[in-house]
Amino acid sequence: MLRVFIPDALADHAAGEQQVELSANTLGDLISGLEGMFPGIGPRITDGDRLVSWLSFVINGELAGRSFLTPIPPNSEIHFIPAIAGG
Amino acid sequence: MATANETKTSSYRVIGTRPIRHDGVDKVTGRAVYGNDVQLPGLLYGRVLRSPHAHARIRSIDTTKAEKLPGVFAVISSADIDPHESKMAELGEGSVNLQYLCENVLARKKVLYKGHAVAAVAAVNAHVAEEALKLIEVDYDPLHAVTWVLDAMKDDAPILIDDLKTEGAPLPHSKGPTNIAQHIVFSKGDIEKGFAEADVIIEREFKSATVHQGYIEPHVATALWSPDGHLSIWASTQGSFTCRQQTAELLALPVSKVTVTPCEIGGGFGGKIRVYIEPIAALLSKKSGRPVKVLMNRADVFESTGPTPGSFIRVKLGAKRDGRLVAGDAWMAYDAGAYPAGIIGPGCVCVFSCYDLPNARVEGFDVVLNKPQTAAYRAPGSTNAAFACETVIEELAEKLGIDPIEFRLKNAAKEGTRRPDGPAYPVIGLVETLKTAKAHPHYSATLEGPNRGRGVGCGFWMNAGLKSSVTAHVNGDGTVTLVEGSTDIGGTRTSIAMQLAETLGITAEEVVPRVVDTDSVGYTDVTGGSRTTFATGWAAHDAAIDIVKQMSARAAEFWKCSPDEVTFDRGLFSSKSHALTFKELAGKIQETGGTITGRASVEAKGVGATFGTHIVDVEVDPETGKVKILRYTAVQDCGRVIHPSYAEGQIQGGVVQGIGWALNEEYVYDADGRMRNASMLDYRMPTAVDVPTIEPVMVEVPNPRHPYGVRGVGEVPICPPPAAIGAAIYNAIGIRMYELPMSPPKVCQAIINEASAK
Known part of the structure; x- marks a missing residue:
């Protein structure tokens, strides 16, 4: 099971839940899972087949890709944090 | 030059040594071969016409006269590049909205900052090209400009982008057009409960000016669009593949039809990732049938490429009497510049990243206004944030009567600490840098003389x-x-x-x-x-x-x-x-x-974040407000150091840039939104006579997830200097500074205000 932290930006879509547990092997699966739990949350955080550009996808503290194909190891901790740029 | 822990504790034969650089x-x-050294047969020289207005509608552009000037081979404007819809393209680190990128390269209906590119010319030489620019007739309808972030957030502010929608967290009271491109909110614990438990609470507001990366080499690009449809570009760029992708997307070419050769580069610091002149050189080459080189001058660089955001930050921190932080609240508004930029994201992530805060809330805004679109600059967003947070940390330590490094040690983030934005740290080295700084002879050295003071500050970058x-x-x-x-x-x-x-x-x-x-x-x-x-x-x-x-x-x-x-x-x-x-x-x-x-x-994967702790001594001239750096020690966790000389150079370079932020550098705007100091003479960067030898002290906490324990080194050293220098100024003259740069006029004014208040 994944431990998914719901960002405050999506609190209005998540009925006040701050964390949920669900199973997913990819970012696409994860977003589908979240949409199943909280209808409407998916479109808020997707742009085509990717995560929206204003969020970064973080697996176990590591920035990961935005593609729906991004794999997620089992039992990972998931965060969505503000998008990061570097110099 | 002193370094700490530069001992061959491992069996490495090469790592940790100092071979002469290959180049x-x-x-x-x-x-x-730098970008401007590129020479091709039949090379033409391109120049760009830029807006004299900070905000205006473009009624028309007439290039007829310029095209007729002898020696001119091509003239282009936005009519020569197909418009793009609002679509994101990934750039590796970050992403870019192609519509905004396209309109930033060549303005379409509006100019959004002074220096915004409007048209371009390719001619037999640069002089003819510049003469041709004067013949291009642009009919502008000037509009009100806004260059201060809080003004741009007001309901009655001039709106830059009519269809801009706020991304991120909802803004319940927002209605109608807006300049707020992004709204960020994240939290941890119960902030109300945390502040209720606090014995001491300090809240302060901070301003910082727009600052440029200040790379010595201006942007330069040469393009050759071959008759077979293949585009070759030689550029001064931090990322050849990123340059290729942006250019290909803008010009609707497959990436296989674009080859980018990265030339040697005279500095970038984040400012040479986004394309500006590469697509222009390409279009001029396509239209003229000749290779074209476009070179910016210094004013172009200042006025038309991405500086770092100016900002307004409010930070509130609460602590118990024993020195434990219990709550933190940050409200942060960053310039986006003319188009959404997103530097606010890392700013929000970094503001409390040095500390183990059980309860925290961070709210941030990315705000478009009439300045060039901001870009990454060495730990983007983090220096502004560190100035605010670290200054309040200093005040709390003073109020509680605790040594400032000891106070930080009580609250320092360590392995397992969860940042307010959520992720927990793996092995990190902030505590090690604090302990090393505290034990360093600089920290305990006697500092004698009037108007002299010592300060410390910490910084973070995620890498x-x-x-x-x-x-x-x-x-x-x-x-x-x-x-x-x-x-x-x-x-x-x-x-x-x-x-x-x-x-x-x-x-x-x-x-x-x-x-x-x-x-x-x-x-x-x-x-x-x-x-x-x-x-x-x-x-x-x-x-x-x-x-x-x-x-x-x-x-x-x-x-x-x-x-x-x-x-x-x-x-x-x-x-x-x-x-x-x-x-x-x-x-x-x-x-x-x-x-x-x-x-x-x-x-x-397995990125290792980096922390630094700096110590600085200053002397303030109370007559002029000039702050002189007397001594500077920068302690940094570098992970395993591969080449100590380069790591030291990164630390020293970052500190010097941080000193520039702290004491002098700023974009000065007039009431019409025009930058008034777009030259190296008037934009005051530190030079060799302004800074003493900066002593880098490298602490090695290897990153266990990299084959050789490497962390990034280059970004974090820019973060602590403004706060550390601000603390040193306070300890020198008893006045806290809350605005960057702490330039002579501002320090002088603060001294006068303080005297008047007494």
């Missing part, structure tokens, strides 16, 4: 991994040619080569690193985010492992044994009764199947 001779003898590729060819003489795609800004040819050499058991000098074009190596993300020594170095390590595997198989052929029976240690292949050095075996590989090439493409 050193070329650079000191002038043979290195990046991303994608890198290398190939490595074994030569018959035992050397290895290392082919890579990372622009070498700070000596990365050598730091990457050293990791290859260490793995192969050869010397750094036996590696021949070559930075090549986008057709000659696998995809490689930008040199930025302090990722190159980490990620491209990792790729070099993996390519070396690939070479060892292949050479072991060759040795097994010689020795008529199984490859499994061949061992490799420190450059020596051996089996039961045989042994060959790497060089000896390299000399035989042509007899056993030919050239051996190692290759690796990595998407590097």
